[in-house]
Amino acid sequence: MSLVAGVVLGAISIQWVAFLVLAVVAIAAALVVVLHRSPVVGAMGLVTNFLCIAGIYVLLNAYFFAALQVIIYAGAVVVLITFVIMLLNLQPEAKGGPGVVPVALAALLGLALIAVVGRPLLEYAAPEAGPPAPDFGTVAQVGEALFTVYFYPFLAVSLALLSAMVGAVLLAKRRLED
Amino acid sequence: MPEFQHFAALPTLVPAAFGLVFLVFAPFIGSDKKWMWAFTTAAMGLTILIPAIILSKIGLYGDVLETAGVAGQYMVRTDRLALWLDILFGIAGLLALLVTPAYLERANSHRPEIYPLFLIAVSGMTAMVGSDHLVMIFVGLEVLSITLYVMCGLARERAVQVEAALKYFLLGAFSTSFLVFGLALILGATGRLDIPGIAGAVLGVGAGTLWNETLLLAGLALFLIAFAFKVGAVPFHFWVPDVYQGAPTPVTAFMAAGTKAAAFGVLLRVLYAGFSGAETIVDRWAPVIAGLAVATMVVGNVLALVQTRVKRLLAYSSVAHAGYLLLALVPATSGAHAGEIVGGPALLFYLFTYTFMTVGAFIVAALFQSDREDADHFAQFAGLWHRRPLLAAAMGVFLLSLTGIPPLGGFTGKYVIFLSVLDAGHPVLAAIMAIAAVIGAAYYLRVLMLMFIAQPEEDLAARLVTPGPARLALAVAVVATFVLGIAPFVLYDPLLTVMRAAAF
Numbered sequence: 001m002s003l004v005a006g007v008v009l010g011a012i013s014i015q016w017v018a019f020l021v022l023a024v025v026a027i028a029a030a031l032v033v034v035l036h037r038s039p040v041v042g043a044m045g046l047v048t049n050f051l052c053i054a055g056i057y058v059l060l061n062a063y064f065f066a067a068l069q070v071i072i073y074a075g076a077v078v079v080l081i082t083f084v085i086m087l088l089n090l091q092p093e094a095k096g097g098p099g100v101v102p103v104a105l106a107a108l109l110g111l112a113l114i115a116v117v118g119r120p121l122l123e124y125a126a127p128e129a130g131p132p133a134p135d136f137g138t139v140a141q142v143g144e145a146l147f148t149v150y151f152y153p154f155l156a157v158s159l160a161l162l163s164a165m166v167g168a169v170l171l172a173k174r175r176l177e178d
Numbered sequence: 179m180p181e182f183q184h185f186a187a188l189p190t191l192v193p194a195a196f197g198l199v200f201l202v203f204a205p206f207i208g209s210d211k212k213w214m215w216a217f218t219t220a221a222m223g224l225t226i227l228i229p230a231i232i233l234s235k236i237g238l239y240g241d242v243l244e245t246a247g248v249a250g251q252y253m254v255r256t257d258r259l260a261l262w263l264d265i266l267f268g269i270a271g272l273l274a275l276l277v278t279p280a281y282l283e284r285a286n287s288h289r290p291e292i293y294p295l296f297l298i299a300v301s302g303m304t305a306m307v308g309s310d311h312l313v314m315i316f317v318g319l320e321v322l323s324i325t326l327y328v329m330c331g332l333a334r335e336r337a338v339q340v341e342a343a344l345k346y347f348l349l350g351a352f353s354t355s356f357l358v359f360g361l362a363l364i365l366g367a368t369g370r371l372d373i374p375g376i377a378g379a380v381l382g383v384g385a386g387t388l389w390n391e392t393l394l395l396a397g398l399a400l401f402l403i404a405f406a407f408k409v410g411a412v413p414f415h416f417w418v419p420d421v422y423q424g425a426p427t428p429v430t431a432f433m434a435a436g437t438k439a440a441a442f443g444v445l446l447r448v449l450y451a452g453f454s455g456a457e458t459i460v461d462r463w464a465p466v467i468a469g470l471a472v473a474t475m476v477v478g479n480v481l482a483l484v485q486t487r488v489k490r491l492l493a494y495s496s497v498a499h500a501g502y503l504l505l506a507l508v509p510a511t512s513g514a515h516a517g518e519i520v521g522g523p524a525l526l527f528y529l530f531t532y533t534f535m536t537v538g539a540f541i542v543a544a545l546f547q548s549d550r551e552d553a554d555h556f557a558q559f560a561g562l563w564h565r566r567p568l569l570a571a572a573m574g575v576f577l578l579s580l581t582g583i584p585p586l587g588g589f590t591g592k593y594v595i596f597l598s599v600l601d602a603g604h605p606v607l608a609a610i611m612a613i614a615a616v617i618g619a620a621y622y623l624r625v626l627m628l629m630f631i632a633q634p635e636e637d638l639a640a641r642l643v644t645p646g647p648a649r650l651a652l653a654v655a656v657v658a659t660f661v662l663g664i665a666p667f668v669l670y671d672p673l674l675t676v677m678r679a680a681a682f
Contacts, residue, residue: 113396117363120390152187152253156305156317159194160324163298166201167328170291 019059026052039085043078050074062137186256189229189264190304196221197297204290211290215279218293222275225300226268229261236261252310252372258676260308262526263443266533267303267436271296273537274432276651280643281428281544282333292332296432299325303436307443310451312361312371315444319357319408322440323350326433330425342424349417353407360400367394373452383456395462398453402466408441409500411470412477422493430489431540434496435533442503446525449511450677468508468607475501475614482621488543488554491621492536495580498618499532505611506595509602510677521602522677524594527670531579531587531662538655539576542569545644559625561634566642570629572652579659581622582615587662594670 029052032045050073057066135141146154200217207214242257275296282288302321309315327350331343365371367390368379382388403414410418422430449467454460478498485491506528510521543554562570579588592615599608644652662669 116392116396120392124390149253150313152190152305152309153311153314153317155194156190156302156314156321159198159298159301160317160321162198162201163295163321163325163328166291166295167324167331170289170328171331171334 015059019056022052022055043081043085046081047074047078050078061132064137064139064142187254188232189256189261190301190308192228193221193225193297194301197294197301200294201291204294207290211279211288214290214293218297219272219275221297222268222272226265226272229264232256233258233261253314254308255310256308258678259443259447262673262676263307263439264304266439266530267300270432270435270533270537271300273541273651273655274428276647277541277544278428280645280648281426289332292329295325295329303440306440307447310373316357316361320354322437323354326437329429330421333426339424342421345417346421349407353404356400357404360397360404363393363397363400367397373448376452377455380453380455380459383459398463402463405441405445406470409438410497411500411504412473412497415497418497419490419493422496423487423489427489427540427544431537434540435537438500439529439533442525442529445507446510446522449507454511464508467504471501471504471508472607472610474498474504475611479614479618482618486556488556488559488625491625492539492543495618496536498614501614502592502595502611503528505599505607508604508607509598521598523670523673524598526673526676527594528591530669531591531659534655534658535576535579535588538652538659539573539580541648541651542573545642545648556625556628560628560632562629565634569644572656573629574626575656575659577622577626581619585663587659590663590666
């Protein structure tokens with residue numbers, strides 16, 4: 001109730017509320033991906049997570065990246081994952097996965113990492129950010145960065161993708177010949 | 179618009195371009211793999227020549243050739259460190275290529291596409307070491323890793339090979355996620371991903387301008403974990419024996435020498451140029467590197483004692499050698515001597531000797547491996563001296579060099595690391611290194627005794643063919659091992675300037 005009242009009174013910005021909702025849903029969806037036994041539900045959790053992250057990009061004025069996030073991740077990547085699940089006809093994990101001790105250990109280490117990384121963030125007083133530059137995150141700006149500063153990494157990424165593709169073709173072709 | 183000097187990127191662009199062209203032509207060449215192999219070998223030779231030529235001229239252009247960048251973010255930084263390592267990658271690739279056709283023909287998984295992949299892997303390595311920017315280092319590492327996953331998976335005749343490829347792929351992807359998370363934290367702490375920018379932020383620790391040290395250290399820790407995976411340092415070494423065992427042996431040789439050199443090149447540059455500015459930061463990571471080195475040397479050597487297969491033995495020996503190299507990182511990157519004559523050149527010198535001796539040993543193992551599952555079992559090597567004296571002598575040279583017996587390259591390499599560690603004021607670490615090397619001697623000697631003293635159990639000589647290119651590779655490796663042992667100054671003296679302009 002106090003959140004709604006805060007928004008109405010103008011003490012809490014609507015962006016803050018939107019961020020809170022998106023962040024909570026994103027984390028919950030990520031937990032579903034990791035914890036749920038059915039791979040299809042996991043894939044849907046992944047879509048939800050990607051869409052929430054896209055929403056956070058929008059809040060950061062990075063509209064182009066939000067669009068890319070939806071098209072590439074929530075679109076192409078998850079479609080591919082679902083496709084593989086359907087093709088392989090994956091069943092929900094029969095057993096409960098790893099035992100209690102490894103899970104507890106992993107959770108403990110994860111929480112420790114969150115504590116180490118998160119504590120300084122709580123203390124961090126963000127400088128008052130002005131409005132972003134008018135061309136921030138536009139296609140033109142991203143394109144310019146890609147073909148100037150990040151020219152060589154861009155070349156190298158295409159090389160990496162090419163060898164991944166060659167590998168996929170080679171390995172799949174072998175199967176058919178056998 | 180910034181102006182590019184693509185000249186500086188030639189060591190990366192040339193193997194990439196040849197790799198691309200050959201990949202396009204692979205389907206047209208069809209069944210005649212000999213041509214593909216010949217072209218690739220020639221291109222690999224050119225890949226060695228280009229950095230060598232640039233290296234001979236580098237003084238004329240200043241110490242660094244780099245592309246212009248925006249806001250001081252240089253993606254390509256071609257200095258002596260990068261060029262020497264580029265030459266090393268080319269040598270590792272060339273030696274492995276020379277034995278590849280014979281091996282794949284016998285393993286019945288000969289595909290022409292593997293040759294261009296060697297070139298693309300080399301271009302990934304050169305991209306990694308020849309850059310000032312963590313994004314470029316990451317992307318280069320991905321080019322290298324993805325290409326190696328494919329090369330590992332090309333031979334899939336037996337279950338152990340499939341297991342190796344899958345294990346390498348999954349654990350490699352796992353370590354990549356560590357790297358990306360680490361880079362994100364470093365970016366969060368410093369606001370920069372270029373090494374000069376990070377170095378500036380680290381310098382700010384003393385002045386109190388870095389807003390958060392914890393975040394930076396957590397990022398560095400994840401970065402180190404990722405690279406410890408890649409070099410196979412204990413406790414991130416579990417994939418090494420299985421992958422080295424299952425991968426096609428020439429690929430294993432290339433992986434053992436090339437990947438290690440690339441990863442150590444990056445570690446040397448990032449730790450020395452990026453994170454050595456503030457003593458409080460160095461005091462955090464230098465003991466971690468030393469601890470990793472000690473664990474890796476001891477565990478690698480002890481586990482190698484109980485192996486009964488040559489490839490697995492060489493895999494554990496490669497873990498142990500990663501330990502010696504990590505130890506060389508300590509004086510090279512931290513303390514008062516960092517970047518001076520000790521350390522950096524010692525690390526590079528050892529990488530060179532290690533390349534010749536380990537690739538040589540793997541080439542001998544590759545000649546043994548046939549369609550039989552247990553072809554590299556110790557029993558196969560019994561009495562090699564009585565059947566193939568030259569082959570046994572070559573393997574003997576490599577194993578003695580790996581042990582560190584004078585007058586071979588492995589001895590001088592270990593000696594310069596030992597001296598540099600002592601010089602930097604770590605007598606305990608130097609003593610542990612000596613003890614580990616003595617433990618290591620036990621298992622190399624076991625194979626040597628088997629080869630030279632035992633009688634052959636069955637006559638394998640008829641099945642053991644040594645084609646011309648493989649003989650050439652072995653001869654080169656033997657000669658280089660001797661030269662680096664008897665006249666180390668031919669390589670060590672030029673290497674002394676290697677750390678010049680590796681930082682700013």
